[in-house]
Amino acid sequence: MNMKLLLLFVALVLLTAQTAFADLTRLSENVYSYVGEKDASPSHSFAANAGIVIGRDGVLVVDTLISAREGQRFLADIRKITKKPIKYVVNTHTHLDHAFGNCVFAELGATVISHSADKELLAKVGEGILKNADNFGLKPEDMAGTTIVLPSVYFSDRLTIDLGGETVELIRVAPSHTEGSVVVWLPQEKILFSGDILFTDFHPFMADGDLAGWGKTIDSLLTMDVKQIVPGHGPLSTKKDLQEMKAYLALFDTTAKALAAQGMDADAITAALLQKLPKRALAEWMVGHNVKARYPGKK
DSSP states (O other), X not given: OOHHHHHHHHHHHXXXXXXXXXXXXXXXXXXXXXXXXXXXXXXXXXXXXXXXEEOSSOEEEEOOOSSHHHHHHHHHHHHTTOOSOEEEEEOXXXXXXXXXXXXXXXXXXXXXXXXXXXXXXXXXXXXXXXXXXXXXXXXXXXXXXXXOOOOSEEESSEEEEEOSSOEEEEEOOSSOSSTTOOEEEETTTTEEEEEEEEESSBOOOOTTOOHHHHHHHHHHHHTSOOSEEEEEESSOBOHHHHHHHHHHHHHHHHHHHHHHHTTOBHHHHHHHHHHHSOOOSBOTHHHHHHHHHHOOBBO
């Protein structure tokens, strides 16, 4: 093997090691995330995405998955990439699959941050959800060691964090997926962590959503100079996926309202929606859940 071929081989080996040493995908020099998870089981956080931003002074974590066990899996993958201190956790919202792993990172001294409304939501329902985790298909062993950790820092509209060479902006436009859903915006890299404001190729959870505010939020995100979007669930995305998400929500809402007004029951509404909605690969069961939560129709 001549020297050029040897160097090429070594470079390929190093590149493979760099991208395969963790399940986290490298989006830029200092940004990594889970994206496109296929295992949507409860114990695997319903295929929720989560990521990290690495600055000169430390690490910011975006969402923490569903449990202490899942949080530890995430932490182990982070430690394959960096040994820097984890200084901040941002909950894009505080549903269990994005925030119940907070306890793992709080134990390391990380400051947990969210919008004020979602801090209040977690304070109100967190302990009850944890106590009744079997309602979500979770077994006691799945949730072993999990404790509810509330955000200790919370904000209303915007918050900027300087990680040292990395600026992270937290933005809340309007009530959307939850009252306090926020995005994590990295202006230098033009990367956006949308949380569950965006589901890509994955039927969304709509039960807690404000659909008017959700549409307004998506419109605002579409004006931003974004190159890569990490959705709450699904593969790496673009503005096209935001547009499709807005259209999905509008179609679901108008169709379900019309069918409920005709006196159809929830199962019939669900069946009709599955025929009309664009096909998505994961979480088809969510359509029926959303109908029963928002448009129950005839009893």
